[in-house]
Amino acid sequence: MALAMTNCDVLVIGAGAAGLMCAIEAGRRGRSVVVIDHAKKPAEKVRISGGGRCNFTNLHVTPKQFLSNNPHFCVSALKRYTQHDFIKRVGERGIAFHEKTLGQLFCDGSATQIIDMLLEDLKAVRCEIKLSVEPGAITRTTETFHVKTPAGDIECQSLVIATGGLSIPKMGATGYAYDVARQFGLKIIEPRPALVPFIFNEPQLAPIAELAGVSVEARATCNGASFEEGMLFTHRGLSGPAILQISSYWREGDEVVIDLARGRDVFVELKAARVERPKQQLDNALAAFASKRLADQVAAKTYGAARLADLSDAKLREVASALNAWRVTPDGTEGWRTAEVTLGGIDTDGLSSKTMEAKAAPGLYFIGECVDVTGWLGGFNFQWAWSSGWAAGQAV
Numbered sequence: 175m176a177l178a179m180t181n182c183d184v185l186v187i188g189a190g191a192a193g194l195m196c197a198i199e200a201g202r203r204g205r206s207v208v209v210i211d212h213a214k215k216p217a218e219k220v221r222i223s224g225g226g227r228c229n230f231t232n233l234h235v236t237p238k239q240f241l242s243n244n245p246h247f248c249v250s251a252l253k254r255y256t257q258h259d260f261i262k263r264v265g266e267r268g269i270a271f272h273e274k275t276l277g278q279l280f281c282d283g284s285a286t287q288i289i290d291m292l293l294e295d296l297k298a299v300r301c302e303i304k305l306s307v308e309p310g311a312i313t314r315t316t317e318t319f320h321v322k323t324p325a326g327d328i329e330c331q332s333l334v335i336a337t338g339g340l341s342i343p344k345m346g347a348t349g350y351a352y353d354v355a356r357q358f359g360l361k362i363i364e365p366r367p368a369l370v371p372f373i374f375n376e377p378q379l380a381p382i383a384e385l386a387g388v389s390v391e392a393r394a395t396c397n398g399a400s401f402e403e404g405m406l407f408t409h410r411g412l413s414g415p416a417i418l419q420i421s422s423y424w425r426e427g428d429e430v431v432i433d434l435a436r437g438r439d440v441f442v443e444l445k446a447a448r449v450e451r452p453k454q455q456l457d458n459a460l461a462a463f464a465s466k467r468l469a470d471q472v473a474a475k476t477y478g479a480a481r482l483a484d485l486s487d488a489k490l491r492e493v494a495s496a497l498n499a500w501r502v503t504p505d506g507t508e509g510w511r512t513a514e515v516t517l518g519g520i521d522t523d524g525l526s527s528k529t530m531e532a533k534a535a536p537g538l539y540f541i542g543e544c545v546d547v548t549g550w551l552g553g554f555n556f557q558w559a560w561s562s563g564w565a566a567g568q569a570v
C-alpha cells in the first residue's frame with residue numbers, strides 16, 4: 175500500500191539548531207511546518223556542545239567573528255536576530271546561564287535545557303517532527319517541492335535545508351546540503367575542517383608529545399589572524415582554544431607562530447634578571463614565563479642550566495625567541511573526526527542575505543552551518559544558526 179503524501183507549507187530538513195529555530199519562527203507565523211531528520215534524536219550537536227553545557231551564544235557577537243568568502247553576507251541576519259534576542263529567550267524560560275570567558279555564555283545546568291526549550295516551542299506551534307527519516311530525491315514544480323522519503327513523500331511550498339556541515343560524521347553529518355545546492359545550480363566553496371586540533375609528524379612531534387598534558391596561555395598567529403587563549407600539548411600535536419581558533423585561518427604548508435609567554439617580552443625580562451640575579455640558572459629563570467616542563471624543554475634546547483651572567487644578549491635573544499616566537503608547521507589537522515565546524519560551504523553569492531533563499535530557486539532556503547559562514551570558537555556558530563534560522567523563518 176502506498177504511503178500517504180504529506181502536504182505542508184514548509185518542510186525543514188535537519189532538526190539541528192538552525193532547522194528548529196526556523197521551524198518555530200515559521201510556525202509562529204501560522205505556517206504549517208514539518209521537520210525531518212535522519213537521526214534518532216534532534217539537535218544532537220547542541221546536546222554535546224560546550225562540554226554538555228552548550229555555549230549558546232556570545233555577548234560580543236559582531237560580523238567580524240565570522241569567516242566567509244563574502245564577509246558582509248552575515249550582517250543582515252545577525253542584526254535582525256541578535257545574541258540579545260536569544261539571551262532574552264533563554265532568560266524568559268528560566269534557564270540559568272553564566273559567562274565563562276570572553277563573552278561566552280553557557281548553561282549553568284545542561285545543554286538539554288536548550289533542546290527542551292526548542293522542542294517545547296516547536297510543539298506550541300504544532301509543528302510535526304519526524305525522526306529517523308532519510309530524505310530522498312527532490313523534484314520541483316513551479317509551485318511546490320516534492321521530497322521522497324521512506325516514510326511517505328512530502329510536498330511543500332518552501333523547502334529549508336538545515337543539514338549542517340561535514341564535521342563529526344560519526345554523529346550523522348553528511349554533505350546532503352551541498353548535493354541539494356548543486357542540484358539547483360548553487361556553487362560550493364570547498365568545505366574544510368575548522369576549529370580543529372593540529373597534528374604533527376616527526377621530527378616536530380617528539381618535543382611536542384613530550385609535553386603532552388601541559389597547557390599554557392598562548393598567542394597563536396597565522397595569515398594575519400591572532401588569538402590569545404589556552405593551548406594544550408597532546409600526544410598527536412597541539413589543541414586548545416588558541417589552536418582551534420587559528421586552525422580556521424591555516425592552510426596546508428603554512429607556519430604558525432606561537433607566543434608561549436603571551437605578550438611578555440622575554441628578552442627584556444631576562445636581561446633585567448641577568449642584572450638582578452646574575453647567578454640564576456636559565457632553566458629556573460624561564461619558569462617565570464611558562465610551566466616548569468615547558469621551561470625545562472626550552473632551556474634544554476638552548477643553553478640548559480647556564481647562569482644568566484654567562485649568556486650574551488645574542489644568546490638571550492635566541493632563548494627569548496623560542497618562547498615569544500615558537501614557529502611550527504603543522505602536518506595537518508585531526509580532520510572531520512574532531513572538527514567543531516565546517517569552513518566553506520554553500521556560496522553566499524547564490525543566496526539572499528535577508529532570507530537565505532536561493533536566488534536561482536525561489537522557495538528553496540539554506541541555513542546554518544551548511545552555508546559559507548563560519549564563526550570563531552565561543553558561541554558564534556550557534557548564533558549564526560539562530561540568526562540564519564530566524565531570518566529564513568520570517569520568509570518561508
Ligand SMILES: Cc1cc2nc3c(=O)[nH]c(=O)nc-3n(C[C@H](O)[C@H](O)[C@H](O)COP(=O)(O)OP(=O)(O)OC[C@H]3O[C@@H](n4cnc5c(N)ncnc54)[C@H](O)[C@@H]3O)c2cc1C
Nearest residue numbers: 188190191192212223224229337338350542543553555556
Ligand atoms: C563537539 C562540538 C561542540 C560544539 N560546541 C559548540 C558551542 O559550544 N557553541 C557553538 O556556538 N558551536 C558549537 N559547535 C558548533 C555547532 O554545533 C554547529 O555550528 C551547529 O550545530 C550548526 O547548526 P546546524 O543546525 O546548522 O547543523 P547541525 O546542528 O549539524 O544540525 C544538522 C541536522 O541535520 C541532520 N542531517 C544531516 N544530514 C542529514 C541528511 N542527509 N538527512 C537528514 N538529516 C540530516 C543531522 O542529523 C542534524 O540533526 C560545536 C560543534 C561540535 C562538533
